Amino acid sequence: MQTKWLTIFIISGLITIVNTKRACIFNSTACEKGWVQFERSCYQFLNKAVILKEAVNYCNRVGAHLLEIKSSQEEKWVDLQLKIRGFQYVWIGLTDILKENDFVFISTGGKPTFSNWGKNEPNNAGKTEHCVEKLAGSRWNDRSCDVKFPFVCERNSE
Incomplete structure (x- = not known):
């Protein structure tokens, strides 16, 4: 122990x-009111289902970016927060819209060093899945960017 x-x-x-x-x-x-801190980031959980573009635009307007999960510890904490809030899915700030199966962070274009894809994912079903959803308590799945999900904004706490 x-x-x-x-x-x-x-x-x-x-x-x-x-x-x-x-x-x-x-x-x-x-973190200001309405935001929750984990390590060196502040997170705002928004239970409003929107397409990815709207989620990215909202996060940018509040000086943040869409959720970028960078470690298993962060993912466990996010899963806890999603469960507490009753979220089933949220957008993650990853896309392969520029090059198939080459996922990068939307905010920086950088490649993730951590991932947690579901079995047989990403699969680009229907050749239209270029964005990423996080299933609460589970793994990641590529989805069409036009599906509506709640989302999480993230920014530095310093």
Whole structure:
């Protein structure tokens, strides 16, 4: 069994939790109201089903980008948040619209170093699946960009 060492400081009404085993710091005020922090990012969960383009545009308007899952730890945390909120699916900010089966982040064009595709995915069914959905509590699936799903915006907390 792994023991976690946490120290909690309350200074001027701000709560700071320091994980002394992993040397990571969480400051409860790093994200504005309506956003939730995980590690160094803030996330806004939006339970409004929209096509991918609308989700990307909204996230850009609020100074963020569409969810980019970069580790299994982040994905587990996202799954927990989706379950709490009752989401079944959300958009992920990946696409292969420029080159088939060459998925890149929409925000930067960079290639992901982490992925969690479902069995036999991505498969580009019907030759129209160029965007990516995250199934809550499960894996990723390529989908048509015109399907409507809830979405998550992400931005740096610093």
